[in-house]
Amino acid sequence: MERLSPLNADAPVYRLGFRPFYLLAAAFAAVAVPAWVAAYLGTWSGAPVDLLWHVHEMTFGFAGAVVAGFLLTAVQNWTGMPTPHGRPLQGLVALWLAGRMAALAPPVAFALVDGAFLFVVAAVLLHLLLKANNRRNLPVFGVVLLLAVCNTVFHLAHLGIVAVSPLAPVHGAILLIALLITLIGGRVAPMFTRNGAPGSKPRQNGKLDLACVIALAVAALCWLAGAPAWLTAGTAWLAAMLHAVRLALWDPLATWRVPLLWSFHLSYALLVGGIALLGFAAVGLVGTSTVFHLLAAGGMTGMIGAMITRTALGHTGRMLRATGAEKIMFVLLPAGALARLAANGLAGTAREHTLLLSAALWSAAFLFYLWRYVPFLTRARADGRPG
Numbered sequence: 001m002e003r004l005s006p007l008n009a010d011a012p013v014y015r016l017g018f019r020p021f022y023l024l025a026a027a028f029a030a031v032a033v034p035a036w037v038a039a040y041l042g043t044w045s046g047a048p049v050d051l052l053w054h055v056h057e058m059t060f061g062f063a064g065a066v067v068a069g070f071l072l073t074a075v076q077n078w079t080g081m082p083t084p085h086g087r088p089l090q091g092l093v094a095l096w097l098a099g100r101m102a103a104l105a106p107p108v109a110f111a112l113v114d115g116a117f118l119f120v121v122a123a124v125l126l127h128l129l130l131k132a133n134n135r136r137n138l139p140v141f142g143v144v145l146l147l148a149v150c151n152t153v154f155h156l157a158h159l160g161i162v163a164v165s166p167l168a169p170v171h172g173a174i175l176l177i178a179l180l181i182t183l184i185g186g187r188v189a190p191m192f193t194r195n196g197a198p199g200s201k202p203r204q205n206g207k208l209d210l211a212c213v214i215a216l217a218v219a220a221l222c223w224l225a226g227a228p229a230w231l232t233a234g235t236a237w238l239a240a241m242l243h244a245v246r247l248a249l250w251d252p253l254a255t256w257r258v259p260l261l262w263s264f265h266l267s268y269a270l271l272v273g274g275i276a277l278l279g280f281a282a283v284g285l286v287g288t289s290t291v292f293h294l295l296a297a298g299g300m301t302g303m304i305g306a307m308i309t310r311t312a313l314g315h316t317g318r319m320l321r322a323t324g325a326e327k328i329m330f331v332l333l334p335a336g337a338l339a340r341l342a343a344n345g346l347a348g349t350a351r352e353h354t355l356l357l358s359a360a361l362w363s364a365a366f367l368f369y370l371w372r373y374v375p376f377l378t379r380a381r382a383d384g385r386p387g
Helices: 018-040 051-079 089-103 107-114 116-131 136-157 168-196 207-225 229-249 257-284 288-315 325-344 349-379
Strands: none
Touching: 018 051, 018 089, 018 107, 018 288, 018 349, 051 089, 051 116, 051 168, 051 288, 089 107, 089 116, 107 116, 107 288, 136 168, 136 207, 168 207, 168 257, 168 288, 207 229, 207 257, 229 257, 257 288, 257 325, 288 325, 288 349, 325 349
């Protein structure tokens, strides 16, 4: 059994992108949300965090790490070419960590250090896809590049250089990650379900898949551009309807005995709900915070939980089977998201207690992940294969 220091570039943790970035994302998530809630409630008066830190770090820090880890692993399967490992991967990890530390530095330093990470990831993806002539996956590169642009716009707004709310690019990034889930989910959901749930009959429709991507992209553009309420609401509801039909075709009810599958389908359902609420927010019936917490803390994070377990098991040579830790995580994450949504409808002490509950559920979910997966991700594959 290999026991190299995590500072050693030859350690197993630096053999594929998912290994260090899944660990870092989970550890950061477990700490960052409780820290934010403590600062928000005034119980940690010296905390150097505020609302902009919270929304930025959970979107570009936490989710950005998972996106990087997943895609730096997936692109190796797509192209058959090696992705950064060893010292280059160690350098990417150092850049991500520097961004998290720079968040507590002056805004200019934060912008320069943090702003580079997603651009570097996008450049690596583009290089590999073009070298392998894999044009099918260029839209995925495009989403990552747009995420990097959103991050840049956030920093420019934070510095007062561009006259937009810093929340706008965060909303854009969350919608882009929803679009990425739409792209990747449409490829893997039918296969996962068919292979993992005996007797299931998932169906896939290429035209519907394309319609889901286009409708969500149009709805996102309408929201970000401040289009007329009727147009934004209409496109969002159309996108939600198309995604709901797509989910139904995947035969989600057949997965209820398989946690690695039902967690995926439940998260996608929460994403559909978030898209529908976007339409209601456009006409003033729902608050923006509720919409983006359902999209981000519900659909996006639930999907992250489903994928960082399944892909970690598969790429470390282990059986695709959930144990108690995964099952608890799959329950805690949506429960935490629903508690966060409930807090928006409460006031005073009830709101404070519900926020604390939400943070505790969220943090516990990722602590369970770390407890289960640190040994897997820091050691060589169980089957002896490279990676």
